[in-house]
Amino acid sequence: MEIIRGLLFTYDIENTDNLEREKLISSKDPNNEKELIEIFDALTKPEFLAYTALEQKWFISSIKHYLSKNDNFDAIFKAMATYFSSPITHQQSFMQTLLSRLKKYNKQKNKTQLTIY
Known part of the structure; x- marks a missing residue:
């Protein structure tokens, strides 16, 4: 789970270097899929694309694994305070x-x- 928590560090209050990013996160509802997509596209996408293909596959496989086990992801969310203005109540979603x-x-x-080559 630590690897997944690392991917979500962008949203953690321990990551304090960007006031604009903090304001953007706090303006979004983490329990609203549309708003989550917006913020993931803005903040998570660039970070994720910087990882190697193997690392990307590892993130995807790890999340799929824990979802398939019906994990509640408390190991991530209980150990992390976020900039979101409301708590993440639907952790699996x-x-x-x-x-x-x-x-x-x-x-x-x-x-x-594929199109570049």
């Missing part, structure tokens, strides 16, 4: 949305790489 976005970013990256 949050992670399912994250997973779908990571898959989309990975697919887009692979498609782009």
